[in-house]
Amino acid sequence: MAYQNNYSYNQGGFNRGFGNNYQRRPNYNNGQMRDNGYQNSYNANNRGPAKKKSGATFKRCEDGTIVVSAWFVKARQLFSVYARPYKGTKEITSKSGKVWLNYFVTMTNKTTMQESKTSALFDAQGSRLYIKDFNIIATKGGRGGYCGTHIKK
Known part of the structure; x- marks a missing residue:
């Protein structure tokens, strides 16, 4: 069994010695994927949906x-x-x-x-x-x- 160091990227999450508890999860709103009309695209700074141009x-x-x-x-x-x-x-x-x-x-x-x-x-x-x-x-x-x-x- 191979282990990685405490701060390495592991299957969509960070392994900090606590198993795989910090995985990225989809953004849900009341049990459903959020649909704001912009196909869940976010700008570079992750500050919300992309602006309409x-x-x-x-x-x-x-x-x-x-x-x-x-x-x-x-x-x-x-x-x-x-x-x-x-x-x-x-x-x-x-x-x-x-x-x-x-x-x-x-x-x-x-x-x-x-x-x-x-x-x-x-x-x-x-x-x-x-x-x-x-x-x-x-x-x-x-x-x-x-x-x-x-x-x-």
Whole structure:
């Protein structure tokens, strides 16, 4: 039988001469695993769940149009995105059968208060907004939506 010294790491716990009493155990809340919507991911300092870095909401107006409001954090700067149809918005059907709408987008850097205005494509069936000039996508996916860098498959 081989023994380790008193402060060595042993199967998920510390062996300090007291057997294996100091094992790491999952964090339970009333007998169930804690689910806070962030897949139990913790930041580097173990001070709680990781902070959310983006979000997007899609609201349907009374006239049937959809308005997109989103935000994201990049390089310690907060950006807000507001997209809406404009007077010249047209529906375009692609070869694959998707219906696209062109939207007017206002993107504001809340840290420096710089404002950029551009156009984007809105996928009406998939509820996705593509801002090609900045390579950004806003979707309903995830908890509270996602807005950030668009990565092609």
